[in-house]
Amino acid sequence: MRVRFVKHFLLGIFAIGAVSVSGQSINDAIQAYNNAATVYKQDPEKALKDIQSALQIAEQLGEEGAETKQKCEELIPTIYFQAAMAKYKAKDLQATLDNLEKAEEAAIKYNDGAVKSRVEKTMPKLYNVLGNNLFKENKFEEAITNYGKAIKLDPNFIDPYLGTALAYEGLNNEEKMVEFLDLTIDMGGKANDATNVEKAKTKGKAYFLKKADEARNANKLNDVVKLLDMALKYDGDDYDIYRLMTINYSKLERWSDAIEYGNKALELVKGTAEDKAELYFLIAGAYHKLNKISDACAAYKNAAFGTFKPNADYQIQQLKCQ
Numbered sequence: 001m002r003v004r005f006v007k008h009f010l011l012g013i014f015a016i017g018a019v020s021v022s023g024q025s026i027n028d029a030i031q032a033y034n035n036a037a038t039v040y041k042q043d044p045e046k047a048l049k050d051i052q053s054a055l056q057i058a059e060q061l062g063e064e065g066a067e068t069k070q071k072c073e074e075l076i077p078t079i080y081f082q083a084a085m086a087k088y089k090a091k092d093l094q095a096t097l098d099n100l101e102k103a104e105e106a107a108i109k110y111n112d113g114a115v116k117s118r119v120e121k122t123m124p125k126l127y128n129v130l131g132n133n134l135f136k137e138n139k140f141e142e143a144i145t146n147y148g149k150a151i152k153l154d155p156n157f158i159d160p161y162l163g164t165a166l167a168y169e170g171l172n173n174e175e176k177m178v179e180f181l182d183l184t185i186d187m188g189g190k191a192n193d194a195t196n197v198e199k200a201k202t203k204g205k206a207y208f209l210k211k212a213d214e215a216r217n218a219n220k221l222n223d224v225v226k227l228l229d230m231a232l233k234y235d236g237d238d239y240d241i242y243r244l245m246t247i248n249y250s251k252l253e254r255w256s257d258a259i260e261y262g263n264k265a266l267e268l269v270k271g272t273a274e275d276k277a278e279l280y281f282l283i284a285g286a287y288h289k290l291n292k293i294s295d296a297c298a299a300y301k302n303a304a305f306g307t308f309k310p311n312a313d314y315q316i317q318q319l320k321c322q
Contacts, residue, residue, distance in 0.1 A: 029057035029068045044083035051076055077107040077115040093130045124154035131163050140170040158188045158196045204234035224248045239268035246282050255286040274306040281308045297321030
């Protein structure tokens, strides 16, 4: 439709043969516009040069070039968007984003809602991809910058929250990592993005279990229970974490805590009485230290299975359990 319009327009003006003070006529403006409209899908960079030339001539012609000027302005946002897509196909993400920004600026300037909407949907995803690429290169700060741009453009886009968390882990910034893991879980829950929520929980749990193991190897038991408690934040139904908490609270002689976490582990453990024997034995020992003999006896009896049976039977005998 645009090309047809311009051809008719060209024929009408050609008869007049108007020429601007610079020696360029409306015919030149129309020809440059037609060139841009014809090639912008195949060669958007050339189309940009042609459309800018057409626009410049039309503006110099004043009222005579007003209609051509309007047609140029209508096409400019689309050409920039097409240029962005060409750069994307060439895998030049930064140039893609640069052209998308220009497309958005032009869309706002020339009131092109369709192009503006397309840009708004595309840019956050591309900034996230750029962030991912930088992350893979261990350029964590640059990755965070691009994730931040994606979030700014679309606060409900969950992927860059998780990407930011992982990048902060790469920078050994635990506080910010946790902040963005929690944001991923919170925002992802609201957006029904179960995949990213699960990834964030898995990452948080694995991170703090690893830190807890390092603290255990260094015999820093107070740190162990703090780190295990952080792991529970990301998976409150993991029996083994509660079991480890029970063991470490027993080593710290925090008997009430050992009983609390041991009972929670018992609620979650699946298996036979023999599988539960370790927990009962730990709980029994905590009750014994608190001088709650009847509770200790009951727990020792439940612990009298498998490898724990000899020690449990011995304690039952020593306490003269009924």
